[in-house]
Amino acid sequence: MNALPPTAATVAHDTPAYNFAYLDEQTKRMIRRAILKGIAIPGYQVPFASREMPMPYGWGTGGVQVTAAVLGPDDVLKVIDQGADDTTNAVAIRGFFRKTAGVRTTTHTAEATVIQTRHRIPEAPLAEHQILVYQVPIPEPLRFLEPRETETRTMHALEEYGLMHVKLYEDIARHGHIATTYAYPVKVDGRYIMDPSPTPKFDNPKMHRSKALQLFGAGREKRIYAIPPHTDVVSLDFEDHPFKVQTFAQPCALCAAEGVYLDEVLLDDKGGRMFVCSDTDNCEERRAAGHRGALAGDDISRKDRS
Amino acid sequence: MYVAVKGGERAIENAHRLLADERRGDRTLPSITLEQIAGQLSLAVDRVMAEGSLFDRDLAALAVKQARGDLIEAIFLIRAYRTTLPRFGATHPIETAAMRVRRRISATFKDLPGGQLLGPTFDYTHRLLDPDLAGDPDLPAPALRPELPTAMPRVTDLLGNEGLIEADPAETGEPVGDLTREPLSFPADRDLRLQGLARGDEGYLLALAYSTQRGYGRTHPFVGEIRMGEVEVEIDVPELGFSVVIGRITVTECQMVNQFKGSAKAPPAFTRGYGLAFGHQERKAMSMALVDRSLRAGELGEDRTAPAQDEEFVLSHCDNVQSTGFVEHLKLPHYVDFQAELDLVRRMRTEVAEKREAAE
Numbered sequence: 001m002n003a004l005p006p007t008a009a010t011v012a013h014d015t016p017a018y019n020f021a022y023l024d025e026q027t028k029r030m031i032r033r034a035i036l037k038g039i040a041i042p043g044y045q046v047p048f049a050s051r052e053m054p055m056p057y058g059w060g061t062g063g064v065q066v067t068a069a070v071l072g073p074d075d076v077l078k079v080i081d082q083g084a085d086d087t088t089n090a091v092a093i094r095g096f097f098r099k100t101a102g103v104r105t106t107t108h109t110a111e112a113t114v115i116q117t118r119h120r121i122p123e124a125p126l127a128e129h130q131i132l133v134y135q136v137p138i139p140e141p142l143r144f145l146e147p148r149e150t151e152t153r154t155m156h157a158l159e160e161y162g163l164m165h166v167k168l169y170e171d172i173a174r175h176g177h178i179a180t181t182y183a184y185p186v187k188v189d190g191r192y193i194m195d196p197s198p199t200p201k202f203d204n205p206k207m208h209r210s211k212a213l214q215l216f217g218a219g220r221e222k223r224i225y226a227i228p229p230h231t232d233v234v235s236l237d238f239e240d241h242p243f244k245v246q247t248f249a250q251p252c253a254l255c256a257a258e259g260v261y262l263d264e265v266l267l268d269d270k271g272g273r274m275f276v277c278s279d280t281d282n283c284e285e286r287r288a289a290g291h292r293g294a295l296a297g298d299d300i301s302r303k304d305r306s
Numbered sequence: 307m308y309v310a311v312k313g314g315e316r317a318i319e320n321a322h323r324l325l326a327d328e329r330r331g332d333r334t335l336p337s338i339t340l341e342q343i344a345g346q347l348s349l350a351v352d353r354v355m356a357e358g359s360l361f362d363r364d365l366a367a368l369a370v371k372q373a374r375g376d377l378i379e380a381i382f383l384i385r386a387y388r389t390t391l392p393r394f395g396a397t398h399p400i401e402t403a404a405m406r407v408r409r410r411i412s413a414t415f416k417d418l419p420g421g422q423l424l425g426p427t428f429d430y431t432h433r434l435l436d437p438d439l440a441g442d443p444d445l446p447a448p449a450l451r452p453e454l455p456t457a458m459p460r461v462t463d464l465l466g467n468e469g470l471i472e473a474d475p476a477e478t479g480e481p482v483g484d485l486t487r488e489p490l491s492f493p494a495d496r497d498l499r500l501q502g503l504a505r506g507d508e509g510y511l512l513a514l515a516y517s518t519q520r521g522y523g524r525t526h527p528f529v530g531e532i533r534m535g536e537v538e539v540e541i542d543v544p545e546l547g548f549s550v551v552i553g554r555i556t557v558t559e560c561q562m563v564n565q566f567k568g569s570a571k572a573p574p575a576f577t578r579g580y581g582l583a584f585g586h587q588e589r590k591a592m593s594m595a596l597v598d599r600s601l602r603a604g605e606l607g608e609d610r611t612a613p614a615q616d617e618e619f620v621l622s623h624c625d626n627v628q629s630t631g632f633v634e635h636l637k638l639p640h641y642v643d644f645q646a647e648l649d650l651v652r653r654m655r656t657e658v659a660e661k662r663e664a665a666e
Contacts, residue, residue, distance in 0.1 A: 048489060049486075049489055052386050052388070052486075053386065053389075056634060057628045057631030057635075058631040058632035081639060083642060088318055088639075091314040119640070119642045137632070149492060149622075150618060176657070181647055183643075198643050220632055246649055261645075262645070263641055264645055
C-alpha cells in the first residue's frame with residue numbers, strides 16, 4: 001500500500017516505477033479472467049473493467065491491455081498497424097512495451113510469440129505458439145443496425161441475427177453484391193456473429209481454423225472476445241452470393257507477390273500510382289529471398305531495409 | 307520512386323521535442339510555476355480535478371501546464387495517473403450540511419436560515435475587459451466575515467420537514483458502485499449515473515441541461531440551493547475501530563427542486579436533481595443536477611422522449627477522455643480499409659457506366 005499520493009514535486013522529479021507491462025497484477029488477473037471466459041464462449045463479447053491507459057481511447061487501449069495481460073518476460077512482441085511495423089502508432093505501442101516490460105520486439109512475423117495488430121492479419125499463416133491481439137474500435141457487429149447496447153445484447157442472447165442478413169440482402173438488391181469491404185461480419189463456432197475488427201474482408205479467411213489464439217480487445221467499449229485455435233469462422237453470405245475476397249489486378253510492385261493485400265501509393269498528381277504489399281515484413285522477406293517487382297530498384301530496396 | 311514511410315520512431319521523437327519547445331514558449335520569459343497555475347487559474351485546476359476524478363491541486367496544475375492549457379488533455383493526464391493509484395477504501399458520505407460555507411445562494415427563498423452568502427462569484431460582474439489586469443494592479447483586501455459559517459441547513463432539508471419534497475433515499479449500507487472498476491451496464495443505478503455525470507464533460511452536460519430547458523424533456527427546475535465550501539473527508543480505519551478525518555476538500559453542490567405532478571403511487575411533491583463537483587464549479591454542478599433529474603424520468607413515470615432522459619445515450623457519451631480519443635483516432639492511418647472502399651467504389655462506378663452504355 002502506498003502511503004500518500006506524490007506531490008507535484010516528486011512526480012516532476014522521480015520516474016515512477018511501473019509494474020511489468022504497466023498494469024498491476026490485480027488488473028491483469030481481471031483481464032485474464034475475461035480472456036478465459038472469451039475463449040470458453042468463442043465470439044461472445046465479455047465486459048471487462050477496462051482501465052485508463054496512458055494512450056488515448058481509440059488508439060489501441062483494448063489491444064494494449066490484452067497484450068499486457070498475456071505478455072511474459074520471454075515473449076517476443078511484434079506490433080503492426082495497417083500491416084506495417086513502422087506506422088507511427090505501431091512504433092509508439094512497441095516502444096511502450098519495450099519500456100514497461102523490457103520484452104524483446106521483432107518485425108518478423110515468424111519470430112513473434114505475441115502480435116498486436118490494427119486493421120490487418122499477417123499474410124504468413126500463424127502457428128500454435130502465437131497469439132494475435134486485435135485492437136477493436138467498435139466490438140458490436142450489430143451496432144450500426146441498432147445503436148442500443150441493451151438491444152444488441154438481447155439480440156445476441158436470442159441468436160436473433162435476421163437484421164444482419166436483411167442488411168446484406170439489401171446490399172445485393174441495391175448493388176448486385178454485398179457492399180461491405182472491411183469489418184465484414186463472421187459467425188464464430190456456429191453461434192455468435194462477431195466483428196473481426198476493421199480488417200479488410202480479404203483477411204477473413206485467415207481467421208478460419210487458425211492455429212494461433214486470436215484475442216480481441218476494445219478498451220473504450222470495455223469488451224474482450226476471443227477465437228480459440230482451430231475454431232470455425234465463417235463469413236456471412238448467401239448460397240447464390242457466396243463470400244468473395246478482394247483481388248488485385250497486379251502483383252506487388254516491390255516483391256511481385258500475388259494473392260496478398262496491397263496498398264495503393266500515389267506517385268504524382270497525374271494519376272500515376274503503384275501497388276505495394278500492406279504486410280511490410282512479408283514484402284521485405286520476399287525481397288531478401290530475391291523476388292523483384294516491377295519498380296524494385298536495388299538501391300531503393302536496400303534503403304528500405306536500413 | 308517509392309519511398310516507404312520509414313523513420314517513424316525519429317519523427318515521433320522530433321515531434322515531441324518540438325511540442326515541448328512550443329509548450330515552453332518564449333524562453334526569455336520565466337516559466338510559469340505550478341503555484342501560479344493553482345493560485346491564478348484555479349477554476350481550470352478545479353475542472354481538471356473534477357473530470358479527472360482526482361482531488362489534488364498540485365497534480366492538476368502540473369497537468370494544465372504540461373497540456374499547454376488544453377483542459378481535456380490535462381484531464382486525460384490526470385486520469386491516466388489516477389488509474390495507477392491503489393484504492394484502499396471508500397470514505398463516509400461527505401456531510402454538506404456541515405460545510406464551511408464560502409458561498410451559498412437559494413433562488414427559491416428570499417431569505418432563509420443561514421442567509422444568502424454571495425462569496426466569490428462572476429455573477430453581477432459587468433463583462434468588460436479590464437485593461438488594468440494586463441499588469442498587476444493593487445487590489446483592496448476582501449471584506450470577510452471573521453468566521454466562516456458552518457452547519458447551515460440545506461434548503462432541501464427545510465422543504466423536507468414539511469414533506470413537500472421527496473425524501474433523500476435511505477442509506478442502504480450497500481457498497482457504492484464504481485464505474486472505473488466495473489464496466490457500466492444498463493439500466494444503471496443512480497450512484498453510477500451520478501458518478502458518470504460527475505466525471506462527465508462540462509460542455510456536454512451544459513448542452514444537455516440547456517436542451518431540457520428548451521423543451522426536450524422539460525423538468526421545471528428551481529435552484530433550491532447552490533453551496534460551495536470545504537467539507538471534511540472521513541474514512542473508517544479498521545485497525546482503530548473508528549473513523550478519522552483525513553482531510554478537507556472543496557466542493558460545489560447544487561440541489562435542483564423540480565415540479566412533480568404526482569402519480570398513482572405518489573402524491574404531488576417536489577423532486578430533486580443533484581449535482582456535486584470538486585472545487586468551485588457551479589456551471590458543472592447545475593448542469594449535472596438538471597441532467598440527473600432528467601435521467602430519473604423512468605423512475606418517476608414520465609415519458610422518455612428527449613436525449614437528456616436517455617441514460618444509455620447520456621452516459622455512453624459524457625466522458626470527454628473517451629470521446630476525444632475516439633474522434634481523434636480518425637487521424638491514425640486507415641489506408642487499408644480506405645483501399646478496400648476505393649476498390650469497391652471504382653468497381654461500382656464501372657458497373658454503372660457499363661449498364662448505361664448497354665442501355666444506349
